Amino acid sequence: MTAEAATPHAPPQAESAVLRCTELVRRFGERTAVDGVSFSVAPGETYGLLGPNGAGKTTTIRLVCGLLPPDGGTVQVLGRPGRTARAKRLIGFVPQEVALYQDLSARENLRFFGRLYGLSGRRLERRVDEVLELVDLSNRAEDRVEALSGGMRRRLNIAAGLVHSPTLLVLDEPTVGVDPQSRHAILESVHRFGAEGMAILYTTHYMEEAERLCDRVGIIDRGQLVAEGTPRELVALVAERDRIRLTASGDLASYAAACRALPRVDGADVGGADGRVVQAVVQDARSLLPALIDLAHERRIQIKSVEIVEPDLEAVFLHLTGTPLRE
Ligand SMILES: Nc1ncnc2c1ncn2[C@@H]1O[C@H](COP(=O)(O)OP(=O)(O)O)[C@@H](O)[C@H]1O
Ligand SMILES: [Mg+2]
Known part of the structure; x- marks a missing residue:
């Protein structure tokens, strides 16, 4: 209120x-x-x-x-x-x-x-x-x-x-x-x-x-x-919480766990319809992306695409209410 x-x-x-x-x-x-x-x-x-x-x-x-x-x-x-x-x-x-x-x-x-x-x-x-x-x-x-x-x-x-x-x-x-x-x-x-x-x-x-x-x-x-x-x-309000979305193949679960261990990564999970997307919530996508890609190479993860999602009012609404603006 x-x-x-x-x-x-x-x-x-x-x-x-x-x-x-x-x-x-x-x-x-x-x-x-x-x-x-x-x-x-x-x-x-x-x-x-x-x-x-x-x-x-x-x-x-x-x-x-x-x-x-x-x-x-x-x-x-x-x-x-x-x-x-x-x-x-x-x-x-x-x-x-x-x-x-x-x-x-x-x-x-x-x-x-x-x-x-x-x-x-x-x-x-x-x-x-x-x-x-x-x-x-x-x-x-x-x-x-x-x-x-x-x-x-x-x-x-x-x-x-x-x-x-x-x-x-x-x-x-x-x-x-x-x-x-x-x-x-x-x-x-x-x-x-x-x-x-x-x-x-x-x-x-x-x-x-x-x-x-x-x-x-x-x-x-x-x-x-x-x-x-x-x-x-x-x-x-959701600042410094960009999302990086990697579509990839390989052992994504252990890759996500390794991402979570990096500094300034607030979370990382495997998702997507066929379990081929790793989504990481990070404090600054641009500066963290190289580290995430290096880590993928080390772990023989094949990256197909990378998307950076910066917060917008949609993300703010989700952050504040726990539900998406469009249902
Ligand atoms: N005249 C009305 N009689 C009963 N319920 C109403 C009436 N007008 C609005 N509501 C209810 O009040 C809530 C808010 O509606 P509304 O102000 O029209 O929302 P919005 O414009 O954001 O879509 C809704 O649950 C709606 O069903
Ligand atoms: Mg209305």
């Missing part, structure tokens, strides 16, 4: 944070979907909630956006209590499920959402043009939603969250189920909004997205934040 990673820069203070969640709890019957989650998002920061399906990401987002009352804890948006109209206006919410009118055009949809937030007249038209441009849909503005591809609908969905110029953009798994090209376009635009200074809360179960987009990441599992930090800080 408490963040394991030490953050060298202090987390944002209440008065300066765009979003501050404190000890959020939400239950559904017997199940506690969100179990004491605290985090903040600073101005201009892209904060990622990373966790597997069912971890509690969407429920957290719905609490943040005031769509669901919490059973405990508080949400503050720029110091204002969550669920108030003023707090809600500061948030642009992009739900996981596309929420658009199929028989209206892209432009008409955006006008509709803009009016909901009190925009009208020239200001509304100008903003609709702007957001169409932002998600690269200006040339499809007059097309009905039903005529757009899945990826285009996702981008229009994002535009709908942006039309009232929110202070905090909240995106719930915006790339799930989209083709690679649209996924790339979505990631690029989110990256650009972040670079332009917008505060962003982004949920995903793809560690590459969190690593690529987010200034800070909170790892969520079973309703709890199990760690928080920059991607670099999180990876440092």
Whole structure:
């Protein structure tokens, strides 16, 4: 529940944070979907909630956006209590499920959402043009939603969250189920909004997205934040623990035992479907690899391939929870 990673820069203070969640709890019957989650998002920061399906990401987002009352804890948006109209206006919410009118055009949809937030007249038209441009849909503005591809609908969905110029953009798994090209376009635009200074809360179960987009990441599992930090800080939790994977033949069991006896080798086991892979967990793969290869030669082990696996957020998740991110 408490963040394991030490953050060298202090987390944002209440008065300066765009979003501050404190000890959020939400239950559904017997199940506690969100179990004491605290985090903040600073101005201009892209904060990622990373966790597997069912971890509690969407429920957290719905609490943040005031769509669901919490059973405990508080949400503050720029110091204002969550669920108030003023707090809600500061948030642009992009739900996981596309929420658009199929028989209206892209432009008409955006006008509709803009009016909901009190925009009208020239200001509304100008903003609709702007957001169409932002998600690269200006040339499809007059097309009905039903005529757009899945990826285009996702981008229009994002535009709908942006039309009232929110202070905090909240995106719930915006790339799930989209083709690679649209996924790339979505990631690029989110990256650009972040670079332009917008505060962003982004949920995903793809560690590459969190690593690529987010200034800070909170790892969520079973309703709890199990760690928080920059991607670099999180990876440092499993630091100096690279894995070397050797596909080889020979007496691999005794070879693995000899590897374990080497300094700075934390472990070595034989695995793989046909028992032909030796996996060693080491403190620095690059400096240890020559010693492992020398040892293989001494023991007449035939090496077929060598792979170095450096820790990533996937490894961090495994390290912290004991289960892989993708099951
Ligand atoms: N409306 C609901 N009623 C009952 N259970 C729910 C509801 N919404 C979510 N849950 C449960 O809460 C847990 C977290 O769900 P969710 O927040 O959707 O996770 P994620 O978005 O990370 O996949 C899951 O076990 C899910 O089944
Ligand atoms: Mg979800």
